[in-house]
Amino acid sequence: MEAEKMELKLYNTMTQQKEVFIPITPGKVGLYVCGITAYDFSHIGHARAAVSFDVLYRYLKHLGYEVNFVRNFTDVDDKIIIRANENGEKPLELSNRFCEEYLVDMGALQCLLPTHQPRVSDHMDHIIDMIKTIIAKDCGYAVEGDVFFSVDKSPNYGRLSGQLLEHTRAGERVAVDSRKRNPADFALWKAAKPNEPSWDSPWGLGRPGWHIECSAMSAHYLSPRFDIHGGGADLKFPHHENELAQTCAACEDGGVNYWLHNGHVTINNEKMAKSKKNFKTIREMTESYHPLALRHFLMSAQYRSPLSFSASQLDSSSEALYYVYQTLQDLDDALLPYREAMSEDSGKSEHTAEAKDIINKLKSEFEGKMLDDLNTAHILTGAYQDALKFINASIGKLKKMQKKQRMSLLVSLVEIEKAAREVLDVLGLLTTLSYAEILKEMKQKTLTRAGLSEEDISQKIEERIMARKNKEFEKSDQIRAELTVKGIALMDIGKETVWRPCFPLQASSSD
16 A cells, blocks of 8 residues: 555544544553453443554554554442442452453453563552642642542543533432542542551542543553543443543643544344343353454444344354364365475465465455454455455365466465465454364354254254254254254365355344
8 A cells, every 4th residue: 555545543432533543652652541440240331442442552563663552441430339349359369350250351362471570459549649640730629538629620621521510410320429529529538447458548448439540550651641542432421531631730741642432232132231130241242152253243334333232143254254264174174285386485475466466455445344443344245255256266276287377376365364364463353273274163152052062963864864864954954954954055066065154044033
């Protein structure tokens, strides 16, 4: 692509428009993303945020940036304390357990580890120091061991979320604290209550309010002003609005240049949330679907758009990815007899004009979508599918070609595979496993969903073979149809019958 076209555009929530990304320091990016409150297994909504910003992280690295990526853990919080009391656990032990479980899920989803993963409990000094600065600048006040932020001292309060100060009335969920100077003022520090974790501070024993943690940790690991802040759309208000107010109050040059927010995952037209008890955990989904299929699903819509969850959508993602890996595995098998000859050729042969065109279109379409606010929707269609079709069409031609023509086609196939792998890598859809190992894992997940074993499939295949021998074609067709409903396709290749995952043709509409 031409240099002038290589401009990454990101939708900035603050300005409500796409803007060309220009980092504060050329070649370097400071990225902060709000992580989870660790009191339970994470659900698909959490996974969408993680995958969305992992794609951003990967793509920035792909563009050559040095990225300092910070994603926090909230390990001190009301929800954690409540759940710990229910379980008879210590709050920090419970939150530590679910921080570790989250990392297991992130590993399964191929999310790269951030540069830093700070926890609130490890940064009390930074949090307390920032609160002291806010009070010293007359933007905060202490009352009976609690400390509140004074929103009246923040002239631009509401500019990120679009919330007018007169509309941000506290007390919609809980009673208004009469000690506040303004009902919209929010807690920076909470006085200790019996049997809760607490830390010493100038205002007595207590713990931080929710919002101050991100202000303190982003300033510590990045700076008071940095490039990109990300999180779910539900965090715009009050969390990110309050975070911005605090940071700007503590540091005159504080702030964020680009605010990015991912859309919600919905289920039955409602936002997936633990409070609604309508959530599906990552762990639950990856028991029956390959984690890469879940990742593919989470990228199937542009990250700012809502994403409707259904089992049929996951089935579609699983089928699409299986086709990708099966094509690449078939290519690997087809190239095997020619590896030595290709090594001896050592770059003498050039790839064909058709292959060059396919590669150029693939790269152009991929970069074009990604540069346009990370539009991952349908990114493995179009030119990518054309590349896979070229591979499949070419495999059967290799043995019939003359040596010189064959070498040119072999070189072409290698280059197309390289371009296809690069796309998969940036999207986080490659693992350290071979294609064959990934396909084997995907087949096992298909069996899990179908409630069948390899032995069951072998038995069905034998039954079908016998039915065909006995000219019981209706029974043969019925066996095949019954398996197709469960997402298993029988394929006759020569004298052998094999099976592959497929989209269940009669998936329930109640998914």
